[in-house]
Amino acid sequence: MQTFGGIKMLLANYHVHSDYCDGTNTLEEMVQAGISAGLTSLGLSSHFPLPFANDWTMKEENIESYLDDIKNLKEKYASQIELYCGMEIDFFIDRQDISDLAKAVLPRLDYTIMSIHTLGKTTGDDVSYIDESQQDFKRGIEKYYQGDTQAFIKDYYQGIEKMVEIFEPDILGHVDLIKKYNQNNYFFNENDNWYQETVRACLDGIAKKTTRLEINTGTNMRIPGVGRYPSDWMVPEMRKRNIPITIGGDSHSVAGIVFEYNQAEVYLEKCGYHEYWVLKKGRWEAQPLGV
Template identity: 40%
Template structure:
């Protein structure tokens, strides 16, 4: 198996540890490549993305690590870029110098107040989204989230689509909606059909389980089965916010992929996206 991880966050955003600590952990874990994907700055105040004034330092830090470890591990420079319609997207000009982007939807707008609230923030914010922004209509909330992912993939296609069903982060044991109901599965299938037609990769993200929010990964096992039927390429990632989690649950996630019929994952090696055996 080719070991790699392209979804990592250091102290440049909401992770802990400096980037070199992630590199050293990846080398210790026999990785072939490692990608850095700090949260790109958002055009409004928040506590979890990189600050605009730190972007150049981030870029230079990763570039210098590339050079320092060039004979040991391949290092790639990316960002996790939010898609917020008419505000920011993974294909904005300023991101074209990166090796890759992870496109994610974290924020939804409360049309009544103009405020943007996080799908994966604290649970009170999640409740506020459902109750205030969507008037207690959980189906409308879920629909808007997946609609934003579909629009991003269609119009501003990232290299990798991040944590597809992040909306379930606070929904352990179906607390707010039943993920087994047909209406929910229909939203997923609409989104997968869009992804299957795009030149992009979907990640198998272990981060929710790593941090204790979910019992499984992003996406859920049944979604992985559907991805295989649609021939959607997948990549393993841990969404590491701590160097010790660079390869967290990779063996378990790999077994799920194999169980769904995948024999390969996608990786960035020698500056080319290519398949590698699981």
């Protein structure tokens, strides 16, 4: 931790998008924003191409230039910040797998975030997403689960657990993304027993692996009121299970580079977390919180 004008601050961000996918700024602008914010370790994590048509991930033909650009930025800014080349890779519940292309590129990355964004069948072009819109999410639950939200949510968390069990990614992205369009308990109630039991079972599985669970601070910037991923009640449950954490802004623009970082840090300390994990000289290390 460093202090800037007396304000405590987390030093890293491993969830950063750019105009290679659905972000608005270039990789270099995101790097400069990280430096200005006082970060010492920054991971770039564009959405990995999907094996079906979409308008929000990187294009397959741009993978090489993405890797090259980050290599050049690492050299250019070496004296100011440690940069890491990552991608946010999708796990598909219907396939219980990531794409073959992702498997081929994965060894070339410094680290990976794995996340689930889709539901139902991911063959063909009519794919439903969890985080595209409330309407699209609802359509997916109706189409693939006959409107049974609970059945989908159980599949979702079992999918998260399976993803961690099989691939043990460096970072698990936004574990409870399914709440993004759950305003006024539109789809489900997080206080319900069945929901909390489902989450706890998933956390039990995650705790068996080294995967770090991401504290994702960027949501309120895009949809005010959603809060962080994971929800506040889950953090003590994670702590109890000694699940390691990383910090990520899910930053889609320079303005989101350290969005709500201070609030996140205060809350983590309150829940008894004493450290978060950062990449230093290419290795994951525990970094003290609030010292």
